[in-house]
Amino acid sequence: MKADFLKYQAQTTPHPLAMEVSHAKGSYIYDTSGKAYLDFVAGVSATSVGHGHPNVLKALREQSEKYLHVMVYGEYAQSPAVQLTRLLAELLPAPLEQTYLVNSGTEAIDGAMKLARRVTGRQEIISANQAYHGNTFGALSLMNYEERVAPFRPLVGGIRHIDYNSFEHLEQITSQTAGVVLETIQGGAGFIQPVEGWLSAVKKRCEEVDALLILDEIQPGFGRTGTFFGFENYNVLPDIVVMGKGMGGGMPIGAFTASTAHMQLLSNNPKLGHITTFGGHPVIAAAALATVQTILDEKLMEQALEKEKLMRSLLIHPLIEEVRGKGLMLAAMTPSAEITSQAILQAQDEGLILFWLLFESRAIRITPPLTISNEEIEKGCRTLIQVLDKIASKLS
Numbered sequence: 285m286k287a288d289f290l291k292y293q294a295q296t297t298p299h300p301l302a303m304e305v306s307h308a309k310g311s312y313i314y315d316t317s318g319k320a321y322l323d324f325v326a327g328v329s330a331t332s333v334g335h336g337h338p339n340v341l342k343a344l345r346e347q348s349e350k351y352l353h354v355m356v357y358g359e360y361a362q363s364p365a366v367q368l369t370r371l372l373a374e375l376l377p378a379p380l381e382q383t384y385l386v387n388s389g390t391e392a393i394d395g396a397m398k399l400a401r402r403v404t405g406r407q408e409i410i411s412a413n414q415a416y417h418g419n420t421f422g423a424l425s426l427m428n429y430e431e432r433v434a435p436f437r438p439l440v441g442g443i444r445h446i447d448y449n450s451f452e453h454l455e456q457i458t459s460q461t462a463g464v465v466l467e468t469i470q471g472g473a474g475f476i477q478p479v480e481g482w483l484s485a486v487k488k489r490c491e492e493v494d495a496l497l498i499l500d501e502i503q504p505g506f507g508r509t510g511t512f513f514g515f516e517n518y519n520v521l522p523d524i525v526v527m528g529k530g531m532g533g534g535m536p537i538g539a540f541t542a543s544t545a546h547m548q549l550l551s552n553n554p555k556l557g558h559i560t561t562f563g564g565h566p567v568i569a570a571a572a573l574a575t576v577q578t579i580l581d582e583k584l585m586e587q588a589l590e591k592e593k594l595m596r597s598l599l600i601h602p603l604i605e606e607v608r609g610k611g612l613m614l615a616a617m618t619p620s621a622e623i624t625s626q627a628i629l630q631a632q633d634e635g636l637i638l639f640w641l642l643f644e645s646r647a648i649r650i651t652p653p654l655t656i657s658n659e660e661i662e663k664g665c666r667t668l669i670q671v672l673d674k675i676a677s678k679l680s
């Protein structure tokens with residue numbers, strides 16, 4: 285299988301991990317040789333309720349027996365999408381009420397960018413340096429890494445960048461600005477949290493100039509940081525919330541939510557202001573609904589903070605300089621990219637899945653399923669510490 289994977293499936297890096305997956309259950313992925321791997325990554329913060337959660341499987345089974353795709357987004361009333369968007373409205377503060385369902389995070393970011401332009405009639409969009417919002421042209425254009433975007437120019441126009449956490453740069457948000465797009469916690473940059481008062485200062489500046497604040501909750505959302513949405517930790521109310529990843533419980537989905545007054549502008553002047561064939565797909569929406577209900581019923585948000593404490597108490601080692609992040613969105617920082625890579629690769633040999641962050645090469649990503657047990661956390665952390673011991677002994 286590995287040879288065909290490398291031959292026929294388009295690759296994103298010259299060195300994929302290429303594990304041959306057999307099946308996955310709970311916090312474990314099994315390869316075709318029968319080896320079990322404890323999953324500390326959750327498909328990059330996506331498998332929020334663990335692999336094959338019975339509630340998600342049941343929802344998938346039941347909905348797929350009723351109907352699959354029947355019509356493009358927005359024409360027919362289909363119960364899974366209706367129930368899901370209604371539940372999100374109940375979980376979000378007013379006036380965030382209407383949700384547009386799409387197929388991925390990046391698509392939701394593009395939709396939110398379009399909505400900001402449509403609402404304000406302005407072109408300029410501001411994002412942060414070191415941000416990652418996805419890879420379609422809109423989301424890619426928000427990224428300020430020249431080596432990653434240069435071959436794809438021209439990008440979407442009218443985009444400027446400010447420093448995340450800079451109060452001084454807020455004056456660059458002006459009456460020309462349609463929207464400011466920020467990750468609530470910067471992911472690829474190294475799990476950087478907003479400093480005290482910064483996000484609310486961004487919102488205040490947006491209000492002064494009538495620009496919209498768009499928060500990317502694709503990674504911190506859906507319980508990962510101890511609250512349902514990450515922004516609830518930082519005393520700020522965005523105008524548009526963008527979601528994805530953990531929302532689907534292992535199925536592909538994205539969404540953006542805004543006030544009814546704003547969102548209805550996508551249905552007129554022009555009508556069909558945003559369209560998608562598969563957005564709101566009944567089977568995917570049913571899985572997302574089951575995921576949200578599971579996060580609430582199993583109190584996974586509260587548990588994320590307890591599990592963070594346990595993780596932090598165990599991730600103590602001379603090669604771990606700092607543990608960044610919140611809840612189960614954690615990054616163990618080693619002194620070098622080389623040590624981080626060795627740790628990730630050797631941990632995989634020892635049956636523990638860890639991963640890199642996009643732009644911060646010293647970070648070891650620790651974003652397990654929210655359903656991970658305390659025993660599994662202890663086991664995984666023990667493995668990581670043993671791996672770091674081995675690396676340290678070779679260094680000395």
Ligand SMILES: Cc1ncc(COP(=O)(O)O)c(C=O)c1O
Pocket residue numbers: 328388389390391393416417418419467471500502503528529538
């Ligand atoms: C913060 C953030 N925004 C957007 C995206 C893009 O989501 P997707 O890969 O579903 O398009 C990601 C994916 O890693 C992300 O972490």
